[in-house]
Amino acid sequence: MDIFGLPSQAVAGQLLLGLINGSFYALLSLGLAVIFGMLNITNFAHGAQYMMGAFCALLLLKGFDIPLLRFQDGWVPVLTLVHVELGFGYWWALVVAPILVGLIGVSIERLFLRWLYKLDQVYGLLLTFGLALxxxxxxxxxxxxxxxxxxAPLQLQGSQDLGFMILPNYRAWVLVVSIVVCASTWFVIERTRLGSYLRAATENPTxxxxxxxxxxxxxxxxxxxxVALAALAGVMAAPIYNVSPLMGADLIIVVFAVVVIGGMGSMAGxxxxGYGLGLLEAITKMIVPQASETVIFIVMMVVLLIRPQGLLGRA
Structure with missing residues (x-):
């Protein structure tokens, strides 16, 4: 059976790809929404922190070089690189990388952002944009x-034949983990006492x-x-996309559009x-491939004209 002029298996695969992209959109936009909703800071460094999560996973596995000063002939200083082998695999990286990058985020907040909370939002945007560069x-x-x-780890390699499509194990894992993390974060912030304290601290800290x-x-x-949410998304993206210093540069523009569409500061939005626009992008690729890279921005323009606060945002 053909859908959009394509075999149903190809359509299912394309929709799965859309859900995978939507998983990363949702995780990254959720992290942005948490930071903006709680701190009123537009964190433009989010894409760079996503990239740091992927690189942290890579370095935990393959190690890194550190400069070491040695002396030859007892007195001649020579700077050499010594390779430090770590060998921490994917499962360790899922835990360690978000913690390490989150601690870097804590340092950024303590050193820089804490001075900007009473200033106009543009200062936070410019600072985080500079940090990203x-x-x-x-x-x-x-x-x-x-x-x-x-x-990807051996346990998640391979695929499952569902009859109407081939489902790669790792992509199914990414989809499930992203849904669990997003739902858990929303529940903690919106439905628990800790979340009520967080929301109250931003509205009436005194x-x-x-x-x-x-x-x-x-x-x-x-x-x-x-920041740790962005790093977690980077770790999960590493086996799907190549780990590159620029992997978050283009993605962050799309994620900001997703946040604006959902509503700035709205976690549910x-x-x-995130998931809805990932699916819409996949459907657009099947119908009008040329518009797939711009459809999210077209939706953002329409939403801003009709509902400036976003789909689920507050006026």
């Missing part, structure tokens, strides 16, 4: 611009402090958690728009 430039100088492969809550610590950990 610095991070991408540093990785490009260290590792070049060519992509580096990262193999009142929350009166209850003995350490508001600055909560804000710092919130930014670190949003970010998740809904």
């Amino acid at each position: 610095i991070i991408q430039g540093a990785f490009r100088n260290l590792y070049g611009t060519s992509g580096r492969p990262y193999r 009142l929350v402090r009166a209850f003995g809550v350490n508001v600055p610590l909560m804000i710092t950990l919130t930014y670190g958690f949003g 970010a998740i809904f728009a």
